[in-house]
Amino acid sequence: MLDKIAEKFGHEFSYDEALIGHAAIEATGEALPEESLQKMKNSDAVLFGAVGHPKYDNDPSAKVRPEQGLLKMRKELGLYANLRPIKLFDELLDASSIKPEILKGADILFFRELTGDIYFGEKGRKNNGDTAFDNAEYSKYEVERIARKAFDAAMTRNKKVCSVDKANVLETSRLWREVVQQVAKEYPEVQVEHQFVDAVAMLLIKDPKRFDVVVTANLFGDILTDEASQIAGSMGMLASASIGDGTGVYEPIHGSAHDITGKGLANPMASVLSAALLLDISFGLKEESNAIISAVDAVLKAGFRTGDIADASTPKDKILGTDAIGEEILNRL
Amino acid sequence: MLDKIAEKFGHEFSYDEALIGHAAIEATGEALPEESLQKMKNSDAVLFGAVGHPKYDNDPSAKVRPEQGLLKMRKELGLYANLRPIKLFDELLDASSIKPEILKGADILFFRELTGDIYFGEKGRKNNGDTAFDNAEYSKYEVERIARKAFDAAMTRNKKVCSVDKANVLETSRLWREVVQQVAKEYPEVQVEHQFVDAVAMLLIKDPKRFDVVVTANLFGDILTDEASQIAGSMGMLASASIGDGTGVYEPIHGSAHDITGKGLANPMASVLSAALLLDISFGLKEESNAIISAVDAVLKAGFRTGDIADASTPKDKILGTDAIGEEILNRL
Numbered sequence A, B: 001m002l003d004k005i006a007e008k009f010g011h012e013f014s015y016d017e018a019l020i021g022h023a024a025i026e027a028t029g030e031a032l033p034e035e036s037l038q039k040m041k042n043s044d045a046v047l048f049g050a051v052g053h054p055k056y057d058n059d060p061s062a063k064v065r066p067e068q069g070l071l072k073m074r075k076e077l078g079l080y081a082n083l084r085p086i087k088l089f090d091e092l093l094d095a096s097s098i099k100p101e102i103l104k105g106a107d108i109l110f111f112r113e114l115t116g117d118i119y120f121g122e123k124g125r126k127n128n129g130d131t132a133f134d135n136a137e138y139s140k141y142e143v144e145r146i147a148r149k150a151f152d153a154a155m156t157r158n159k160k161v162c163s164v165d166k167a168n169v170l171e172t173s174r175l176w177r178e179v180v181q182q183v184a185k186e187y188p189e190v191q192v193e194h195q196f197v198d199a200v201a202m203l204l205i206k207d208p209k210r211f212d213v214v215v216t217a218n219l220f221g222d223i224l225t226d227e228a229s230q231i232a233g234s235m236g237m238l239a240s241a242s243i244g245d246g247t248g249v250y251e252p253i254h255g256s257a258h259d260i261t262g263k264g265l266a267n268p269m270a271s272v273l274s275a276a277l278l279l280d281i282s283f284g285l286k287e288e289s290n291a292i293i294s295a296v297d298a299v300l301k302a303g304f305r306t307g308d309i310a311d312a313s314t315p316k317d318k319i320l321g322t323d324a325i326g327e328e329i330l331n332r333l
């Protein structure tokens, strides 16, 4: 797709490849080898695959795990803001388990904090291994910078921010709410609401249209954005951008889905749309980005589907595999 | 309802009342006064209202808050297992934002751990108040006893347990998974799966029928059960039981909903069904419990609805207020 964009719009993209996760562990013993990290730092943007491997999931005691590579990358590249736009292509209105009339018009932009919270605090065992602990932490500075990103984005959209926390229980959430209340003062035009995470988990399904920009902590963002993927019909449709002060990383929100490896069933659109986000956010190539989105849209309009977004009414011959639907997108570029 | 049950089945119930949350703070300055706690301990079961008040939500620095009463009660009464049955009354199939064909037949029993995790670990501020922290902790013993409750329940149902964690990131989750794997060995007939919390947030909406018993930690359970309330059409339908070694507590899963206080809009069914759970679990009065459930069902079959469970096809005169629908239930007892 990127080569085609380069050709069409007269750019030149140069590529480098680097290992992370399970593949890196197999090759080097490390989940994120120094060489990979350097390559990323030397690049203008990173297009990311997906990490995870069932081998580690069923072995809670494994010392090296694929996810460590992902988390280290986020930390080392300072990727504190994870943007997850949730928008339904009109043609997929019936693909979701949620009723079309509830979904129609929903358009949410999530800002998930990505380098703090319980993901990066001290963790371990005590009492002879009998007790495990994970520490969650947030500093005012960490909350402030992600909040500001969310409010800035809201100013270019419907000027609504929903900040999600669990301030009735957590001290980190109380700090979160204080800081968001402070930042909000700088954006008098933006309408702000504070909601508890449990309520939002419910409201996202009950009434997704009430949301515009949602900003939340790392763990809550992890859970809520996966849930919200159902608003877009399937996880296979959702791209994300992780940005900070340096190189940005673009990745589908889905995992590595080893249960379907090699079967040609994976929906490549989340990856393709991640490349579109990359062009837009890291390179400022809005027109090129839109060209990719339009190509995906055209494929959907032509009735083609991967299995995850097909519904009962999709004719069998319109259900394509990973490569074939990729070709259809390419042809429309 | 309970008086009517007593009359019909020849029992005698004696009642006591106690303050907790905002009402207790106003009256005594404490969220759970010692007197209330003693009354609970001296009772065979507690039928609980709901806590929370907007006054505290917008003041992250408040020192005494309603939720502290709830959490202290859970801890002091040793209520480590929170049961949240998610079952849709047939008549409400169209009330949900999720498609009826996705919902039909869904029947999930959640076991949420209720006295551990990040709710009860050390929390506070450091670096001159600049950083907030919350510590999550689980001991093997804590995981074992809730896991055992879940497996015991699965044996009386469809013999499937889904254990939910975030073992790819959290040490508490890795301990959780280890212990659940151990306990599972004692139940060879039960089919176990381990899922990450983000995946379950998505699967609950995509395919709720795949779940039978779900067991998870305190925070994940808080989020997932509120989300799952949409499977039952509305939070206003969901009852819960909190049990441990002493007095059991029965409460609707919804909050105190101050935005509709005094308007007669609240759906009382979650409270009514909590009384049914109380009769069943704490008193072993199965027939009496079923009588209440049948009365609720009969009211729904007769077409009556509160606003939260009405849909576009509900005739205006069938939409009743809190008291009126309560009367309808009572009349059918």
Ligand SMILES: CC(C)[C@H](C(=O)O)[C@@H](O)C(=O)O
Pocket (backbone or CB within 6 Å): A051, A052, A067, A070, A222, A253, B168, B169, B198
């Ligand atoms: C793989 C995992 C560690 C990761 C996360 O929890 O952040 C993933 O779920 C995500 O959302 O990118």
Ligand SMILES: CC(C)[C@H](C(=O)O)[C@@H](O)C(=O)O
Pocket (backbone or CB within 6 Å): A168, A169, A198, B051, B052, B067, B070, B222, B253
């Ligand atoms: C009120 C709040 C502290 C409580 C919780 O988080 O446990 C509530 O959401 C619940 O689920 O009972």
